[in-house]
Amino acid sequence: MPFGSYWQREEIMPLNQLEELRVKRLRWVVRRAYDNVPFYRKKMREMGITPHDIRRIDDVVKLPFTTKDDLRANYPFGLVAVDKSELVRIHMSSGTSGKPKVVAYTERDLENWINMVARCLYMIGVRKEDVFQNLVSYTLFTGGLGFHYAAERIGAMVVPTGTGNTEKQLQYMVDFGTTAIHATPSYALRIKEVAEEKGIDTQNLPLRIGCFGAEPWSDNTRKRLEEAFDLKAFDSYGLSEMNGPGVAFECEEQNGLHIWHDHYLVEIVDPETGEQLGEGEKGELVLTPLTKEAMPLLRYRTGDITYLMGFDRCSCGRTHPKIHRIIGRADDMIVVRGINVYPSQIEHVLMNLPEVGDHFQVVITRNGSLDEITVRVEMRDEIFTGELRDFSRIRNNVMRALQKELNIRVNVDLVEKGTLERFEGKAKRVLDLRKEL
Amino acid sequence: MPFGSYWQREEIMPLNQLEELRVKRLRWVVRRAYDNVPFYRKKMREMGITPHDIRRIDDVVKLPFTTKDDLRANYPFGLVAVDKSELVRIHMSSGTSGKPKVVAYTERDLENWINMVARCLYMIGVRKEDVFQNLVSYTLFTGGLGFHYAAERIGAMVVPTGTGNTEKQLQYMVDFGTTAIHATPSYALRIKEVAEEKGIDTQNLPLRIGCFGAEPWSDNTRKRLEEAFDLKAFDSYGLSEMNGPGVAFECEEQNGLHIWHDHYLVEIVDPETGEQLGEGEKGELVLTPLTKEAMPLLRYRTGDITYLMGFDRCSCGRTHPKIHRIIGRADDMIVVRGINVYPSQIEHVLMNLPEVGDHFQVVITRNGSLDEITVRVEMRDEIFTGELRDFSRIRNNVMRALQKELNIRVNVDLVEKGTLERFEGKAKRVLDLRKEL
Known part of the structure; x- marks a missing residue:
């Protein structure tokens, strides 16, 4: 009532x-x-x-x-x-x-x-x-x-x-x-x-x-x-x-x-x-x-x-x-080279960039003794058809924005729309491949 | 209350x-x-x-x-x-x-x-x-x-x-x-x-x-x-x-x-x-x-x-x-050669036969102008390992029991346990292949 x-x-x-x-x-x-x-x-x-x-x-x-x-x-x-x-x-x-x-x-x-x-x-x-x-x-x-x-x-x-x-x-x-x-x-x-x-x-x-x-x-x-x-x-x-x-x-x-x-x-x-x-x-x-x-x-x-x-x-x-x-x-926190990273920080940065689509994935790997973090980012359709030069500029933008927020070096892969998995419930954003070693 | x-x-x-x-x-x-x-x-x-x-x-x-x-x-x-x-x-x-x-x-x-x-x-x-x-x-x-x-x-x-x-x-x-x-x-x-x-x-x-x-x-x-x-x-x-x-x-x-x-x-x-x-x-x-x-x-x-x-x-x-x-x-009724058949009649007959497992499927085909009804029946594990002769006896038993109930000639395929699809909701028992012709 x-x-x-x-x-x-x-x-x-x-x-x-x-x-x-x-x-x-x-x-x-x-x-x-x-x-x-x-x-x-x-x-x-x-x-x-x-x-x-x-x-x-x-x-x-x-x-x-x-x-x-x-x-x-x-x-x-x-x-x-x-x-x-x-x-x-x-x-x-x-x-x-x-x-x-x-x-x-x-x-x-x-x-x-x-x-x-x-x-x-x-x-x-x-x-x-x-x-x-x-x-x-x-x-x-x-x-x-x-x-x-x-x-x-x-x-x-x-x-x-x-x-x-x-x-x-x-x-x-x-x-x-x-x-x-x-x-x-x-x-x-x-x-x-x-x-x-x-x-x-x-x-x-x-x-x-x-x-x-x-x-x-x-x-x-x-x-x-x-x-x-x-x-x-x-x-x-x-x-x-x-x-x-x-x-x-x-x-x-x-x-x-x-x-x-x-x-x-x-x-x-x-x-x-x-x-x-x-x-x-x-x-x-x-x-x-x-x-x-x-x-x-x-x-x-x-x-x-x-x-x-x-x-x-x-x-x-x-x-x-x-x-x-x-x-x-x-539970979601990732520790990469001693630094705490939350997927929500990454989301926050990406969703503010107009070139970036709505889906992303974070992949953590170990290269020797060094952890590597790679963010795979779907581009908007209209961006992806652009010139290679543009493409590389966008990639640098994304990388810089992420590094500024996370205080850590980040690799960025730009991928086509529809590449990444979609979720109906809680999204699984992080793929931690270090655990499989 | x-x-x-x-x-x-x-x-x-x-x-x-x-x-x-x-x-x-x-x-x-x-x-x-x-x-x-x-x-x-x-x-x-x-x-x-x-x-x-x-x-x-x-x-x-x-x-x-x-x-x-x-x-x-x-x-x-x-x-x-x-x-x-x-x-x-x-x-x-x-x-x-x-x-x-x-x-x-x-x-x-x-x-x-x-x-x-x-x-x-x-x-x-x-x-x-x-x-x-x-x-x-x-x-x-x-x-x-x-x-x-x-x-x-x-x-x-x-x-x-x-x-x-x-x-x-x-x-x-x-x-x-x-x-x-x-x-x-x-x-x-x-x-x-x-x-x-x-x-x-x-x-x-x-x-x-x-x-x-x-x-x-x-x-x-x-x-x-x-x-x-x-x-x-x-x-x-x-x-x-x-x-x-x-x-x-x-x-x-x-x-x-x-x-x-x-x-x-x-x-x-x-x-x-x-x-x-x-x-x-x-x-x-x-x-x-x-x-x-x-x-x-x-x-x-x-x-x-x-x-x-x-x-x-x-x-x-x-x-x-x-x-x-x-x-x-x-909605489930099948008309085969002018005779009405309900999957539930078939279930009734099969579930009364001790040799028969819990799963079956009804397949309807058209052979020229003639409808054919085939019942695929999973056997119990312990039965299937029996002799070929036994196998044929069981098949005839199943066939006779079905024909008595349905008043129509029925083909019977005995199959191994686990062969047929399983269902979590309503079972789909009937596969009517006539519709695909």
């Missing part, structure tokens, strides 16, 4: 009330973890603390961290705090190797989750009159069902297409008059490409809102998405361990993502030392969900790099703080 | 009350179609009738039929009776050719649908303690989300795996302690096969309930499924035009499917003449949904062949009539 131009009144809760609620919830969740999850009881006992030691928000630093490996080691239900009969849903994260990370939900967890995603959609203007096409995987991935339930709750007409069959997807957009979409940015750019092949003018579709998530993307990609579909593009952040999407989301300002402070306790820590960092300092996002019944994780290390943008009230009126869009994911 | 051993009290509504409710609803739905869908107003005017002419259940025969072609011709929203802003969901049937059949739902339609599928699941014993693994496609196919929402409503732990990745699916069954599954019968048999390859004993899984639908299957297949997984196998019937699954379902008796009489008006008609047939007479199932707000279809020709099993109260206590399991789908 909307509350004015907000989905829930908690979005504009006065800061002192919000703080009170957060303290209450933090104590509740710590008690829950301690009483019902042997893993946490043991850890807290080893650290010499009990739930009584957690009285204020600042006390969170006394609590143990939880890592992705902890989740894997406790597969499938080791961190669950309720009787199995209370669980109503299982999701799994797309584990690249080893055991998957299982997340579990009670009925109330789902209710909270639906409302958090609904807050996000309502915040960017999705209403019951909208036609919401959900172009991400359903089933075990949280992105599909997470957005599906929320858009339905708002009363939008949900078109649950999932990924794949891009031509048909485009046809449905036309036939159903789709006004809002949810996709990974790379799949959206792929859709635009197919539309061009089919002669469908994506700028003339009734689309007005795009939610893009599951991979970090930059403001330069935003410009491309907004131009391609003539819509407003919003950054969506979430992870299955924190329910799924709906953890943080851009408001109409498109400047930072509101993180739902009544449901998540936010910290930024130094990835090496685990020390809490202050406002504006870049580090790893650490989240403690404050309302999760089924799996009350404490100080979860997301591996995502960002910073807190400060607590100034946003012009949208929401009292929940903002984080900067994800700068990189620790 | 369960009502004793029933999900909803309507399941055991006394017949006179049920009849009263049905008449009221029929009049409501006819009025709705007439007032809001130009297609029906035009048709009814041409037939010289108005909603006032529909006063009793028997008056349904005065109404026009609706066909699959009508749905296609009115793609996408021509038959929708509400403002588009009232729609909250779109599904589509897997149209094999031409335009897809779009179905639309209001919030109330979804609520009714969820409860109908929940009735079915609750009827066969699914409870909040169960782990329900949903092994069918999500997204636009109604089978996935239809069962998902209903199992969740009951409070079971839903594992939304979808199809594909059969080895992992098996691992989840083991790891999560899956007690109930939903799949097509052919995918279930495929899972059993993969389990054998991996050395997983499917009889020792905690499975106890199986819901099988989306393709017609026989009692002989039931025996195989029940033995393979040591569970009780129930037949699920539905179609997207009638919301999806949850139209009719077997109760614990496993003898006929209760069709929810408060939501669907059932007729059996002669497929040629459209004349209503009586109890026990085989014909085409025609359904009029009595509660659909978004798309109030009148007398929808399902193309499915079955018969009404009579109105004797079932030992389960439900007052809703039963239909026999689907004998064949008009």
Whole structure:
């Protein structure tokens, strides 16, 4: 039930009330973890603390961290705090190797989750009159069902297409008059490409809102998405361990993502030392969900790099703080000759160059004892037909721009449009051939 | 909210009350179609009738039929009776050719649908303690989300795996302690096969309930499924035009499917003449949904062949009539030398022969002016290694059994296990090569 131009009144809760609620919830969740999850009881006992030691928000630093490996080691239900009969849903994260990370939900967890995603959609203007096409995987991935339930709750007409069959997807957009979409940015750019092949003018579709998530993307990609579909593009952040999407989301300002402070306790820590960092300092996002019944994780290390943008009230009126869009994911970070490189930095540079198309790939090789980084870049069609001289000029431009951003020598291969693999879900941008040696 | 051993009290509504409710609803739905869908107003005017002419259940025969072609011709929203802003969901049937059949739902339609599928699941014993693994496609196919929402409503732990990745699916069954599954019968048999390859004993899984639908299957297949997984196998019937699954379902008796009489008006008609047939007479199932707000279809020709099993109260206590399991789908019917053959008849015969494996294919060819039907049959491993003489004896057995059932000469090819294609969704059993001439 909307509350004015907000989905829930908690979005504009006065800061002192919000703080009170957060303290209450933090104590509740710590008690829950301690009483019902042997893993946490043991850890807290080893650290010499009990739930009584957690009285204020600042006390969170006394609590143990939880890592992705902890989740894997406790597969499938080791961190669950309720009787199995209370669980109503299982999701799994797309584990690249080893055991998957299982997340579990009670009925109330789902209710909270639906409302958090609904807050996000309502915040960017999705209403019951909208036609919401959900172009991400359903089933075990949280992105599909997470957005599906929320858009339905708002009363939008949900078109649950999932990924794949891009031509048909485009046809449905036309036939159903789709006004809002949810996709990974790379799949959206792929859709635009197919539309061009089919002669469908994506700028003339009734689309007005795009939610893009599951991979970090930059403001330069935003410009491309907004131009391609003539819509407003919003950054969506979430992870299955924190329910799924709906953890943080851009408001109409498109400047930072509101993180739902009544449901998540936010910290930024130094990835090496685990020390809490202050406002504006870049580090790893650490989240403690404050309302999760089924799996009350404490100080979860997301591996995502960002910073807190400060607590100034946003012009949208929401009292929940903002984080900067994800700068990189620790999992995606490449170390080349001792220097940390995020694919999102490369994306940021490339998407700002008009000659460069929408697709690229990063290849890391080892030449003797030296790491080499090569960025394969698709050119726009109209550029590629140019003279050889031009070609070499563009290549130098790209190389210089990348080297300036990354502080490292980079090889650049210009390739024809359509050369590189396309993705319907999360794009796999990095090919690290060093591992195969 | 369960009502004793029933999900909803309507399941055991006394017949006179049920009849009263049905008449009221029929009049409501006819009025709705007439007032809001130009297609029906035009048709009814041409037939010289108005909603006032529909006063009793028997008056349904005065109404026009609706066909699959009508749905296609009115793609996408021509038959929708509400403002588009009232729609909250779109599904589509897997149209094999031409335009897809779009179905639309209001919030109330979804609520009714969820409860109908929940009735079915609750009827066969699914409870909040169960782990329900949903092994069918999500997204636009109604089978996935239809069962998902209903199992969740009951409070079971839903594992939304979808199809594909059969080895992992098996691992989840083991790891999560899956007690109930939903799949097509052919995918279930495929899972059993993969389990054998991996050395997983499917009889020792905690499975106890199986819901099988989306393709017609026989009692002989039931025996195989029940033995393979040591569970009780129930037949699920539905179609997207009638919301999806949850139209009719077997109760614990496993003898006929209760069709929810408060939501669907059932007729059996002669497929040629459209004349209503009586109890026990085989014909085409025609359904009029009595509660659909978004798309109030009148007398929808399902193309499915079955018969009404009579109105004797079932030992389960439900007052809703039963239909026999689907004998064949008009769409699947093959005409060979003037004789109608349903793949389900062939399945029925083969699954009763112990030498025969779980997979077969029907190939139709034209030899000059003569149609030929060849059934390719996978043998069980242990049989195939036998002597040539034995081999020929089995082939003759299969041939004789098929000819007895179909009244037509049939070629039989015995093939090794693993030769024929496997399916994760609806099996494609028939390869009609005549069409390619």
